[in-house]
Amino acid sequence: MNAPVLVEARGLSVAYGPAAPVLSHVDFTLHPGEIVTIVGPNGSGKSTLLRALLGMVPSSAGSVTRAPGLRVGYVPQKLHLDPNLPLSVARFLRLNRKLSGDEIAHLLSRVGAPGLEDRALATLSGGQLQRVMLARALAGNPQLLVLDEPTQGLDQPGTAAFYRLIEDVRREIGCAVLSVSHDLHVVMSASDRVVCLNGHVCCEGTPSVVSNAPEYRALFGLGTGGALALYQHHHDHGADHPDHPHDHETCDHDH
Amino acid sequence: MIIDAFVLRALGAGLLAALATGPLGCFVVWRRMAYFGDATAHAAILGVALALGFNVSIFAGTLVTAFAMALMVSSLAGRGWAMDTTLGVLAHSALALGLVAASFLQGVRVDLEAFLFGDILTVQASDLIAMALGTAAVTALMLWRWEALLTATISEDLARSLGLKPEREGLILTLALALVVAVALKVVGALLIGALLVIPPATARVMARTPERMALGAVAVAGLSVVLGLMASLWFDTPAGPSIVAAAAGLFVLSLSLGRVVRA
Numbered sequence: 001m002n003a004p005v006l007v008e009a010r011g012l013s014v015a016y017g018p019a020a021p022v023l024s025h026v027d028f029t030l031h032p033g034e035i036v037t038i039v040g041p042n043g044s045g046k047s048t049l050l051r052a053l054l055g056m057v058p059s060s061a062g063s064v065t066r067a068p069g070l071r072v073g074y075v076p077q078k079l080h081l082d083p084n085l086p087l088s089v090a091r092f093l094r095l096n097r098k099l100s101g102d103e104i105a106h107l108l109s110r111v112g113a114p115g116l117e118d119r120a121l122a123t124l125s126g127g128q129l130q131r132v133m134l135a136r137a138l139a140g141n142p143q144l145l146v147l148d149e150p151t152q153g154l155d156q157p158g159t160a161a162f163y164r165l166i167e168d169v170r171r172e173i174g175c176a177v178l179s180v181s182h183d184l185h186v187v188m189s190a191s192d193r194v195v196c197l198n199g200h201v202c203c204e205g206t207p208s209v210v211s212n213a214p215e216y217r218a219l220f221g222l223g224t225g226g227a228l229a230l231y232q233h234h235h236d237h238g239a240d241h242p243d244h245p246h247d248h249e250t251c252d253h254d255h
Numbered sequence: 256m257i258i259d260a261f262v263l264r265a266l267g268a269g270l271l272a273a274l275a276t277g278p279l280g281c282f283v284v285w286r287r288m289a290y291f292g293d294a295t296a297h298a299a300i301l302g303v304a305l306a307l308g309f310n311v312s313i314f315a316g317t318l319v320t321a322f323a324m325a326l327m328v329s330s331l332a333g334r335g336w337a338m339d340t341t342l343g344v345l346a347h348s349a350l351a352l353g354l355v356a357a358s359f360l361q362g363v364r365v366d367l368e369a370f371l372f373g374d375i376l377t378v379q380a381s382d383l384i385a386m387a388l389g390t391a392a393v394t395a396l397m398l399w400r401w402e403a404l405l406t407a408t409i410s411e412d413l414a415r416s417l418g419l420k421p422e423r424e425g426l427i428l429t430l431a432l433a434l435v436v437a438v439a440l441k442v443v444g445a446l447l448i449g450a451l452l453v454i455p456p457a458t459a460r461v462m463a464r465t466p467e468r469m470a471l472g473a474v475a476v477a478g479l480s481v482v483l484g485l486m487a488s489l490w491f492d493t494p495a496g497p498s499i500v501a502a503a504a505g506l507f508v509l510s511l512s513l514g515r516v517v518r519a
Contacts, residue, residue: 051412051415054415054416056412056415056416072416074412074413074416076410076412076413076416077412078410079409079410079413080408080409080410081409082284082285082286082287084284084285084456084457084460085284085285085408085409085466085469086460086463086464086465086466086468086469087409087465087466088464088465091465091466092409095402095405095406095409096402096403096406096417096419146416148412
């Protein structure tokens with residue numbers, strides 16, 4: 001029970017304006033070195049939970065506690081890159097941070113993007129940009145790496161390669177990894193723990209526990225396409241007909 | 256050398272405006288705020304009318320109305336209004352209201368053309384002092400917040416994760432924009448301030464490899480436009496403000512062909 005905790009939320013609710021809260025009564029704990037993935041449908045508050053945990057949005061109820069002096073490396077969902085902004089990879093890595101040329105070269109080769117220093121950020125491919133953003137997040141030697149839908153716009157091999165890289169980095173520097181994802185198949189293979197979110201925590205646990213949880217199946221079904229089927233454990237196959245209709249409201253039982 | 260004095264004052268005013276508009280203009284381009292700049296600049300006419308009506312300094316009147324306008328636009332945008340429509344409504348309403356308000360001013364002959372298109376050749380020493388202070392303030396804001404502004408421009412989330420407040424950076428840009436409008440009003444006028452904000456950075460973009468060089472390049476292009484425009488204005492007796500913007504436009508076209516050569 002007394003294991004060290006990096007981030008903890010208790011009864012966390014977040015509301016934007018007078019509208020219904022995006023998140024309500026979320027309990028969440030992250031331990032050092034864990035890979036935790038938050039999954040959920042669009043609008044389920046995944047990114048909001050991430051931001052609230054980092055103190056980027058205020059909570060309307062409940063509490064968020066972060067370990068004192070917690071070093072966070074954050075990989076944003078996307079960058080707003082106007083083609084008229086001449087920004088090299090090296091300059092981007094140096095934004096609000098002092099880094100030597102050697103440190104930049106080292107960071108870039110660590111994320112598998114060596115030699116990109118002088119390239120304009122706007123000309124990078126989606127996969128290269130993700131690696132550069134990861135390099136930036138790693139520059140502060142983080143205890144916690146936070147990724148907001150990091151593989152949006154990547155194809156399947158690119159996504160798989162990026163998550164393998166994240167696993168390597170975790171093994172190397174021992175940071176915890178908290179990410180938001182809709183890449184269900186990769187989530188299943190790479191996470192220590194999956195949190196299934198839909199405004200509140202529907203279910204939580206190891207990937208196999210979550211993928212078999214009725215709440216999870218109610219949200220995602222099993223018919224989300226070949227990708228999911230491809231990566232799921234064998235015993236999941238045929239256990240449920242892909243076209244079997246699921247009632248999404250089952251999720252609300254969890255209150 | 257009486258003739259030289261007003262030319263020198265004009266030159267000084269123009270170069271101050273170039274220094275103020277260059278770096279801020281880059282953010283206007285990077286953040287796609289061109290229309291936002293227009294709306295703020297158009298509000299200056301209302302500021303002029305109010306300043307004359309209440310008998311306060313035109314510089315102060317423009318500064319306050321431009322800032323109020325910029326704040327209003329930001330807050331409306333924050334509430335999720337369609338930006339394009341909001342800015343269209345506000346920019347033209349501010350201009351129209353300003354012109355109507357100016358027509359009410361009795362006793363004071365208001366040379367509207369001077370405020371719409373600039374009147375750089377009549378710049379007084381007192382104007383120069385106000386402009387220098389305004390330019391110093393804008394430059395200080397830009398230097399102080401440069402990294403933070405750049406980060407917030409690229410990703411608000413990234414900025415937040417570093418403990419920065421993108422909303423505050425936006426407010427700083429808004430304030431800087433109001434200052435620039437007040438500085439540049441005498442130089443190119445309310446209608447063409449937007450041009451001075453956008454054309455020099457767009458011109459400098461072709462050669463620039465870093466954000467900083469683009470900002471310096473924008474200052475250089477704006478400064479060169481001021482010199483060329485003033486010379487044209489004196490030799491051909493053309494209006495100074497539009498001549499400066501025309502010179503900037505010419506440099507922009509030149510940079511396009513130059514860019515083609517550089518890339519080839």
